[in-house]
Amino acid sequence: MLSRKFIRENPQLVEEAARGKGQPVEIEQFLKLDSREGELSSTANQLRHQQRLLSQQGSLSGHERRISPSLKQLARQVKAAKEELRGLQKQLKELLLRFPNIPDPSVPQGRGKKDNLQVREWGTKPQFDFTPLPYWELAERLGIWDFRGGVKVAGRGFVLFKGAGSKLERALADFMLDLYTSQHDYVELSPPLLADQESLTCTGHFPRWQQGVYCCKDDGLFLIPSAEVPLTNLHRDQILDAQSLPFSYVACTPCFRRPEGSWGRENRQEMRLHQFRKIELIEFVAPESSSAQLDQVVTDVEEALQLLGLPYRIVLDCVGQLSFASAKVYGVEVWMAASGSYLRVCSCRNYTDFQARRGNIRFRPNRGGRPGFVHTLGASGPALPRLMAAIIENCQTATGEVLVPKVLQRYMNDPFVKSPKYSPSPLSPPHRGGEMRFSTDGS
RNA sequence: GGAGAGAUGCCCGAGCUGGCCGAAGGGGCGCGACUGGAAAUCGCGUGUGGGACCACAAGUUCCACCGUGGGUUCGAAUCCCACUCUCUCCGCCA
Numbered sequence: 462m463l464s465r466k467f468i469r470e471n472p473q474l475v476e477e478a479a480r481g482k483g484q485p486v487e488i489e490q491f492l493k494l495d496s497r498e499g500e501l502s503s504t505a506n507q508l509r510h511q512q513r514l515l516s517q518q519g520s521l522s523g524h525e526r527r528i529s530p531s532l533k534q535l536a537r538q539v540k541a542a543k544e545e546l547r548g549l550q551k552q553l554k555e556l557l558l559r560f561p562n563i564p565d566p567s568v569p570q571g572r573g574k575k576d577n578l579q580v581r582e583w584g585t586k587p588q589f590d591f592t593p594l595p596y597w598e599l600a601e602r603l604g605i606w607d608f609r610g611g612v613k614v615a616g617r618g619f620v621l622f623k624g625a626g627s628k629l630e631r632a633l634a635d636f637m638l639d640l641y642t643s644q645h646d647y648v649e650l651s652p653p654l655l656a657d658q659e660s661l662t663c664t665g666h667f668p669r670w671q672q673g674v675y676c677c678k679d680d681g682l683f684l685i686p687s688a689e690v691p692l693t694n695l696h697r698d699q700i701l702d703a704q705s706l707p708f709s710y711v712a713c714t715p716c717f718r719r720p721e722g723s724w725g726r727e728n729r730q731e732m733r734l735h736q737f738r739k740i741e742l743i744e745f746v747a748p749e750s751s752s753a754q755l756d757q758v759v760t761d762v763e764e765a766l767q768l769l770g771l772p773y774r775i776v777l778d779c780v781g782q783l784s785f786a787s788a789k790v791y792g793v794e795v796w797m798a799a800s801g802s803y804l805r806v807c808s809c810r811n812y813t814d815f816q817a818r819r820g821n822i823r824f825r826p827n828r829g830g831r832p833g834f835v836h837t838l839g840a841s842g843p844a845l846p847r848l849m850a851a852i853i854e855n856c857q858t859a860t861g862e863v864l865v866p867k868v869l870q871r872y873m874n875d876p877f878v879k880s881p882k883y884s885p886s887p888l889s890p891p892h893r894g895g896e897m898r899f900s901t902d903g904s
Numbered sequence: 905g906g907a908g909a910g911a912u913g914c915c916c917g918a919g920c921u922g923g924c925c926g927a928a929g930g931g932g933c934g935c936g937a938c939u940g941g942a943a944a945u946c947g948c949g950u951g952u953g954g955g956a957c958c959a960c961a962a963g964u965u966c967c968a969c970c971g972u973g974g975g976u977u978c979g980a981a982u983c984c985c986a987c988u989c990u991c992u993c994c995g996c997c998a
Contacts, residue, residue, distance in 0.1 A: 503956085503966095509966090509967065515979095699914095700952095702914085825914075
């Protein structure tokens with residue numbers, strides 16, 4: 462959320478920023494309501510002041526209840542003014558919640574992906590002396606990624622990992638969680654996967670992108686589109702201690718995204734899934750350090766990719782590509798060897814004080830100063846299925862196997878993901894009467 | 905699902921027979937005194953938001969805010985209604 466004062470003082474800037482993002486805004490309407498609210502609140506103030514004075518005089522002058530008719534009249538006026546004010550403020554708030562964040566000055570102009578600015582590249586793209594297979598073909602052949610199974614259960618846009626595929630997903634999650642909690646100072650969280658309306662409003666998903674979120678109507682709860690929602694809301698309505706900033710959290714959760722709305726059509730190349738697991742890094746930082754911290758988050762994400770040995774590039778998103786709540790976004794895009802293109806696995810975002818205002822997340826600077834809004838950062842990603850796809854494509858061998866990156870091998874049984882025809886199938890049903898038994902007594 | 909208790913400032917916690925209550929007390933924090941330094945002790949200070957005067961400073965001042973939304977009243981943290989949330993006990997399921 463932007464502050465009313467800021468919009469009032471910079472209407473054309475706000476208007477242009479919104480238009481640049483492709484999320485236009487009713488600025489005239491706002492200005493009208495805003496000035497009306499200003500006038501009204503000042504007259505209401507005066508009336509109320511008068512009322513209090515007279516009312517107190519009455520109480521001091523004795524116990525006989527002689528209420529003058531003019532006092533009653535005043536009370537009616539106060540009531541009417543308050544009522545109108547309430548209505549105005551409600552309208553203003555609703556309007557305000559639809560104003561997008563202002564892009565940082567360093568963000569390049571432009572509309573589409575092609576206008577994004579490449580910042581740097583890392584790694585050597587693998588060279589093959591055979592034609593590499595796209596991930597979906599190889600994964601299907603290896604029996605680790607079941608496209609039909611997901612569809613059967615929940616429809617298009619859902620996938621199902623099997624055997625070594627499922628294990629690979631787990632390995633990636635564990636590897637990154639371990640990395641961020643032991644090599645860095647992120648605190649790992651396992652948050653609820655459902656959130657209420659207020660939480661989604663704080664992060665900026667509501668009210669504008671409501672149709673992109675799955676809803677459990679009867680309970681007024683929503684499936685989180687990202688762990689960003691529960692993690693950010695953790696400190697809603699709190700005043701954080703300045704000394705303990707930044708607060709850094711990491712979580713690996715499923716994310717749920719409806720096909721409607723801004724997410725568009727799904728396809729294999731772009732991999733727009735309706736459910737996927739993702740590592741999320743969230744930070745609460747002091748305003749003056751958010752810019753530097755954003756760079757730090759990007760390098761933290763890069764570290765994971767470097768350890769995985771996946772070539773990638775970093776791009777700075779142009780204005781038109783920025784999400785509603787973001788002021789600045791670095792995209793982390795990983796090289797896909799078969800398709801010969803980059804695929805975004807992570808967006809590192811600076812939300813500045815936008816979410817903090819919505820969620821009233823503040824910090825108190827030293828010496829009992831006035832509280833200010835924190836800045837929030839989010840590295841929305843890395844998304845596990847996309848990383849898995851990248852590993853499958855980039856690490857494939859001539860024999861149609863996948864050589865798992867070294868850092869993941871300790872989490873796997875076998876450094877190679879092999880085709881069932883070369884090895885005993887990991888997909889055959891488990892042996893009956895094996896060592897694993899599920900108890901039936903309910904304990 | 906049944907029964908009960910509660911929601912007050914950064915935290916804890918009074919107030920809840922309606923009127924200087926923005927709110928006692930304590931903790932914490934800040935400043936100062938004492939000390940070689942510290943602890944302990946003592947003194948002072950310390951809510952948030954919006955507006956006015958004014959230099960968007962200091963200061964003065966007004967209004968709002970005691971879970972949320974309504975209501976009663978000249979006047980409500982205090983009374984009434986609805987809602988939300990939290991906790992405890994029981995039940996149910998893991």
